[in-house]
Amino acid sequence: LQYVKLEDEPARFVAIVRDITEQQRHREEIEHLAYFDPLTNLPNRSLIALRLENCLRNCAESGHYGALMLTDLDDFKAINDTLGHRDGDQLLVEISNRFASVLGDRHSISRLGGDEFLVVVTTPHRNYQAALKQAGQIADQLLAAAVLPSHTLGEAPPLSTSLGFVLFNDDSISASELMRMADIAMYDAKKKGKNSVSLFDEIMQKELVEEHQLTADLNIALSAGDEIVPWFQPKVDSTGGFIGFEALARWHHPERGLLGPISFIELAEKKNLIVALSDQILMKTCRQMRSWREQFAMDDWTVSVNISQSQLAMSNFPEKVANALAETGLPASALILEVTESVIAENIDVSIQQMLRLRSMGVRFSLDDFGTGYSSLSYIRQLPIDELKIDRSFVNTLLDDSETRSIVSVILLLAEALNLDVIAEGIEQEVQLQALQELGCSGFQGYFFSRPQPPEIILETLKSYYRRQ
Ligand code: C2E
Ligand code: MG
Numbered sequence: 001l002q003y004v005k006l007e008d009e010p011a012r013f014v015a016i017v018r019d020i021t022e023q024q025r026h027r028e029e030i031e032h033l034a035y036f037d038p039l040t041n042l043p044n045r046s047l048i049a050l051r052l053e054n055c056l057r058n059c060a061e062s063g064h065y066g067a068l069m070l071t072d073l074d075d076f077k078a079i080n081d082t083l084g085h086r087d088g089d090q091l092l093v094e095i096s097n098r099f100a101s102v103l104g105d106r107h108s109i110s111r112l113g114g115d116e117f118l119v120v121v122t123t124p125h126r127n128y129q130a131a132l133k134q135a136g137q138i139a140d141q142l143l144a145a146a147v148l149p150s151h152t153l154g155e156a157p158p159l160s161t162s163l164g165f166v167l168f169n170d171d172s173i174s175a176s177e178l179m180r181m182a183d184i185a186m187y188d189a190k191k192k193g194k195n196s197v198s199l200f201d202e203i204m205q206k207e208l209v210e211e212h213q214l215t216a217d218l219n220i221a222l223s224a225g226d227e228i229v230p231w232f233q234p235k236v237d238s239t240g241g242f243i244g245f246e247a248l249a250r251w252h253h254p255e256r257g258l259l260g261p262i263s264f265i266e267l268a269e270k271k272n273l274i275v276a277l278s279d280q281i282l283m284k285t286c287r288q289m290r291s292w293r294e295q296f297a298m299d300d301w302t303v304s305v306n307i308s309q310s311q312l313a314m315s316n317f318p319e320k321v322a323n324a325l326a327e328t329g330l331p332a333s334a335l336i337l338e339v340t341e342s343v344i345a346e347n348i349d350v351s352i353q354q355m356l357r358l359r360s361m362g363v364r365f366s367l368d369d370f371g372t373g374y375s376s377l378s379y380i381r382q383l384p385i386d387e388l389k390i391d392r393s394f395v396n397t398l399l400d401d402s403e404t405r406s407i408v409s410v411i412l413l414l415a416e417a418l419n420l421d422v423i424a425e426g427i428e429q430e431v432q433l434q435a436l437q438e439l440g441c442s443g444f445q446g447y448f449f450s451r452p453q454p455p456e457i458i459l460e461t462l463k464s465y466y467r468r469q
């Protein structure tokens, strides 16, 4: 409005009017996009985070319990792959609608992406048991809603979902910690065999604390640089002669003593420490191997190093390997990198590119735990690998199971046809060795020959072995 007063005339206002409906609509649309999932129209991660913060504050004030639930559809990837993405999306929309109608207006649900949904439940209870009962009922209703029949699924078996939840009645635990707890409970539900519910409980709490502690220790170990070291397990040929070693990580934990890789490799992957850890293992392994090859004048000994998915995915991984080889003086032909099918499959095109770059340097690849994944024959042919490592589980059952025998001999034929080396791992008894030799296998590894040992012990063994010869 503009006030206008002209001489001899009454005062007046001049007004300018503009229709901003369109702009307003755009703004709302943008806001909607920022806070809602375009596929299901449910709130997204950002909005649910705000609502969770709100709920935490309210609970802290009122003393009422709330619950955070994380649910993840079971085997949805497989369903998506069989039905195609359009029907997969359609299913997600159906499920979202069912979940939303179970929850009504009192509670909030959001889609975190993929087939994961996060639910914030508010209860009117100050009593833990009463709140637990209500949350449990809601969880059961969500599970029941997931398995309802759907046209989209056609003949396929019904969907199911796994759900983990955690209760809270104040804001002493942060939203992100609650998410982590619900996540742990959800994985527990998956482990129980899908279509089930788990509550984040004291045991999980203890494990979480342990994990925090071990992660802190791992960080210290990695900066100290001498706690995590490779041990070595010999690989032998059919005459029992050494052809090389596999490096297996061990952690000399200052309080817990010697730890094997199951206690820390997965943790290192989860906490983004695996690259730092593997860099140390690779460097130490190359240095050790170079020294043994020289000391015993064994130019054809190789050393195998296990690598994980995040390493292979790093664009500078080939340079790192080149660097380790250059710095230690180990020739590339002495290094074999062991990958599992799942490591490669995570991102197959990038993996193959990386493997090709490394192979052009002369480094070789071995497919570890072979036979336990679900590789197709054409898939194997496509992979730039030089060796198959027959998994321990086959060697275990070789003697009592004729089918295993057949599988192993097919693997050996396959390797021959594709011109790949073979190592059978996990040989514990002489009879297993004989059976494998009869089938034509010529590379072996296992406790029968030697357990993984620290370098000092390996050195003693090598010395006495070569003195005898
Ligand atoms: P893997 O590469 O399949 O290694 C073979 C595992 O089988 C080793 O366990 C070895 O000690 C064990 N083993 C060897 N011979 C026998 C046998 O005759 N009988 C039995 N029962 N077991 C045998 P370990 O050292 O506990 O390693 C477990 C896994 O941890 C390895 O499986 C590998 O996947 C991973 N790993 C080890 N070191 C590293 C590393 O530096 N980096 C990465 N990313 N993973 C590693
Ligand atoms: Mg291995």
Ligand code: MG
Binding pocket: 368, 369, 389, 391, 392, 425
């Ligand atoms: Mg293996």
